[in-house]
């Protein structure tokens with residue numbers, strides 16, 4: 605699908621859901637995850653979309669809800685999906701779903717692994733979430749990559765033993781609840797919206813591919829935001845964009861055709 609055809613469909617949809625991933629999609633990748641923030645152009649376009657009639661906006665992230673809120677609180681009303689689908693907040697700020705079975709024992713066991721290993725590899729970052737743990741390797745020096753790979757292997761084994769599922773993201777390995785995905789969260793959002801809502805989903809990572817595929821299955825639009833790290837998706841996409849800037853530009857065009 606080319607962009608003019610896409611914009612024409614979007615302009616005509618009685619109900620539209622624009623769902624976007626955060627890191628690497630509306631935020632440029634940064635070495636320090638805490639310093640990442642949404643691009644101004646993407647944020648402005650999403651803001652316009654929240655005010656457009658018949659348009660629903662969702663930010664779908666692997667971040668914790670706290671981290672996502674910190675970065676998107678100026679955006680309302682929106683759906684917020686955190687920790688890859690484990691937590692979902694509605695446009696009024698209320699919890700509307702998400703599945704996060706109590707896994708406190710598993711999380712403690714996994715964090716024990718982290719505490720025992722956190723000082724081994726300079727640059728390796730460990731991020732504790734509400735229902736998962738992420739291990740970042742973006743800042744690990746090339747000379748330490750082999751040693752880091754060994755720690756990551758041990759982390760994967762410890763996570764699986766503690767009942768988690770492993771996700772391989774961009775310079776990050778995450779342990780999360782099995783069965784919780786962005787795809788299941790997107791399906792839940794669609795079930796709450798008017799029938800035949802046109803869904804547009806954009807994301808940049810393996811963790812977004814299920815949601816891209818679901819958008820297409822539902823006769824919507826799946827957009828992949830490519831990077832040098834992940835130039836091509838493992839699923840079919842309607843559009844492959846060269847990076848967050850191109851997605852921000854397309855979001856501005858979507859906002860233009862939907863704004864009154």
Ligand SMILES: O=P(O)(O)OC[C@H]1O[C@H](O[C@H]2O[C@H](CO)[C@@H](O)[C@H](O)[C@H]2O)[C@H](O)[C@@H](O)[C@@H]1O
Pocket residue numbers: 625626627628632633634635636637638640664665666667668731738740742773774775776778809811
């Ligand atoms: O689903 P997302 O919103 O894309 O979140 C996925 C992970 O994003 C963050 O890590 C990624 O972005 C960082 C900042 O640009 C980058 O340093 C890191 O290498 C990327 O993997 C976040 O820290 C994770 O918690 C999210 O799960």
